[in-house]
Amino acid sequence: MDNKITLAIESSCDETSAAVLRGGREVLSLVISTQIPVHQKFGGVVPEIASRKHIVNIMPVIDETLQKAGLSLSDIDQVAVTYGPGLVGALLVGVSAAKALAFTLGVPLIGVNHLEGHIFANFISHPDLKPPFMALVVSGGHTSLVHVKDYNSFALMGQTRDDAAGEAFDKVARVMGLPYPGGPQIDRLAQEGDPHAIDFPKALQEKGNYEFSFSGLKSAVLNYLNSMKCKNLPVNKADVAASFQNTVIEVLIAKAMDAVRESGCDTLVLAGGVAANSSLEGRLREAADREGIRFCYPDKLLCTDNAAMIGCRGYYQAQAGIYSDLYLNAVPGLAL
Numbered sequence: 001m002d003n004k005i006t007l008a009i010e011s012s013c014d015e016t017s018a019a020v021l022r023g024g025r026e027v028l029s030l031v032i033s034t035q036i037p038v039h040q041k042f043g044g045v046v047p048e049i050a051s052r053k054h055i056v057n058i059m060p061v062i063d064e065t066l067q068k069a070g071l072s073l074s075d076i077d078q079v080a081v082t083y084g085p086g087l088v089g090a091l092l093v094g095v096s097a098a099k100a101l102a103f104t105l106g107v108p109l110i111g112v113n114h115l116e117g118h119i120f121a122n123f124i125s126h127p128d129l130k131p132p133f134m135a136l137v138v139s140g141g142h143t144s145l146v147h148v149k150d151y152n153s154f155a156l157m158g159q160t161r162d163d164a165a166g167e168a169f170d171k172v173a174r175v176m177g178l179p180y181p182g183g184p185q186i187d188r189l190a191q192e193g194d195p196h197a198i199d200f201p202k203a204l205q206e207k208g209n210y211e212f213s214f215s216g217l218k219s220a221v222l223n224y225l226n227s228m229k230c231k232n233l234p235v236n237k238a239d240v241a242a243s244f245q246n247t248v249i250e251v252l253i254a255k256a257m258d259a260v261r262e263s264g265c266d267t268l269v270l271a272g273g274v275a276a277n278s279s280l281e282g283r284l285r286e287a288a289d290r291e292g293i294r295f296c297y298p299d300k301l302l303c304t305d306n307a308a309m310i311g312c313r314g315y316y317q318a319q320a321g322i323y324s325d326l327y328l329n330a331v332p333g334l335a336l
């Protein structure tokens, strides 16, 4: 381990973020400039607007981050940046800024996979956490079970065939007339509802199947709302939110616990924006406790998109000599 100073940049979706880390796990500063209010009136992220906002925000966010850390550009030893997956125009802003900085400062550039970054947020929140472990990554764009064998060795156990868990939250919220992003809205509403009020379907329930599918569940919620409307019956939105959320959580817990057992790991790690869900974290912890499995999840601020997790991932890549050159490009469909 060394105490290299990493400047990290994240711009894959609707957050412009920069962070400065000392070594792999000490965050000296983190700035997140969110565009959520801008996209809210459109009911979701508008890619063209996101790119334009990133262009405006990126340098002020980097400046503010350095200022908060009490450092200047000349203190930076390496630059880490998200190059995928994400929105191509949004990613390009971060990648271009990172390349320009690495080139002008004469320091190494490290291209980071956003999903690996989400997993690595846990190393910041849990200084003693070490691989191997099983990671459940639940974000707006992905739902995956990843066996983290070592800092630079991952095996994908399974992922979603259609909608990601966060995407399902967002789409269900939208049909219920709730603002974007829907995850936190459903989370809040679900606390007032009965999770067993409505029986929604669960897909791909066979043991040993680590794939997910949430589009059928999303359609089932829509069908339920339409049928209530046709019958002129009142809808208890809190019950719909609670029942939907409970169905997602039960699927995630069952598959994550099966996967951790099969891998022989003694630790389960939660990552991604949906990790901020108040019920998911508590119920996964209970399930893990019952089987003597250690359970970790990141601080709330580090669950959703941020550059600190990218800096942490970048640090461990650099330790293994995994750098990028100045031909680094955005890869919107980058796989794990």
Ligand code: KG4
Pocket (backbone or CB within 6 Å): 013, 138, 139, 140, 141, 142, 165, 166, 167, 169, 170, 181, 182, 183, 184, 187, 272, 273, 274, 275, 276, 277, 278, 303, 304, 305
């Ligand atoms: O990881 P993230 O910030 O962005 C992506 O990489 O996709 O995740 C954003 C997703 C959104 O779908 C959002 O609705 C969901 O995470 N989310 C939540 C909660 N907070 C954010 N979902 C459920 N409950 C929450 N409290």
Ligand code: ZN
Pocket (backbone or CB within 6 Å): 114, 118, 139, 140, 272, 273, 304, 305
């Ligand atoms: Zn993300």
